[in-house]
Amino acid sequence: MEAAIPKLNSLINVDQLREGALEIxxxxxxNWPENKLKYKIFTDGITNRLIGVYIDNIQELILIRVYGENTxxxxxxxxxxxxxxTMYKAGLSAPIYCTFVNGICYGFTPGKVLDQTMIRDxxxxxxxxxxxxxxxxxKPFIHKSNCKDNYVQESKSCLFSGLRKYLVLTTDVFSPKISNIQRSKHIYNPEKIGFEVAFLENELVKLKxxxxxCHNDLLLKNIIYDETKNKVTFIDFEYSDYNYQAFDIANHFCEFCGVDEFDPSLYPNKEFQTTWLKTYLSKWHSLNGINLTLSELERQVNQMLETIDKFSLAAHLYWGLWALVQAINSTIDFDFLSFALKRLEEYYKRKNELFIVQNRNHNRGY
Structure with a gap:
């Protein structure tokens, strides 16, 4: 029987990370001597605060994550x-040591955080x-006392419910907390965004x-490469849930464009996507006990390229709305509003390329 993971009553003040980490x-x-403890504060995250504690060997680092305000x-x-x-039991993630009132404590994953060069290797x-x-x-573990099989496969995607949740939470987007409001009015309007969510749902559900x-947030900093083992590990599962397969892949490709400096020109080209998808689909079908011929594999790759293009729109809209919510609530030093505008602008640009031009050509008989 799996041992229960401790739930502590500790509450860590974000302005006293070291003191809070010491308590954990x-x-x-x-048995760790307090006078030998070393601390490492991570500053890359834009949702939470993260501090690591170790003695001599950084490979034994304990990570303590304090949840962001109002997340x-x-x-x-x-x-x-x-x-x-679920990921730990599958050998795909680090162990969890405990949870506390406003955070979680877990193991360190050794290796290098990916950068723009490594992600294309x-x-x-x-x-x-x-x-x-x-x-x-x-199949994530879900405890159900009246269910024979605790590993329950859910059949509903979190995508559109998540988009609508963000839409509700952005009703205060023009609050006094946010500067440069006039520049955002030309692109953000709740009624307009509500239409876009409905439009995407109608179009993407058709793709089946x-x-x-899904991970749902597979950006570069959430992937660790261990060169000694030639192994990658995914971290940070805050947004993980059941979702469309194509969304997870499309979102990963969108993350090639970066966060601190979002640059759409860094989106991977078709040649890279094709190679990536051949590897993915070969593994996916193998794990599901399906043997594909080369022609079947190539057909599926071509089909998925089109599907992923359209799901990339959902990724831009999702993180654009997410950033607006963060702009209202977060105290982390990051220009969420600027990031939101860039993602929403890319959404409309790509939508025009994928749907408006496509429909115009269709009407002309091309």
């Missing part, structure tokens, strides 16, 4: 805990594709992408 370490590592409005922390446990990208295929076959267990 005293409980989960009581419970759009992140289900119980779901995140389930996701992390053919060996690393193949490892990512295979890892994602493995993740997409998982399988609903699988």
């Amino acid at each position: 370490i005293r409980i989960i590592r009581p 419970d409005l759009f992140i289900d922390r119980n779901l995140e805990f389930r996701n992390m446990r 053919l060996n690393i990208s193949a490892l990512i594709a295979e890892n994602m295929a493995r993740m997409h076959t998982l 992408s399988p609903i699988v267990f």
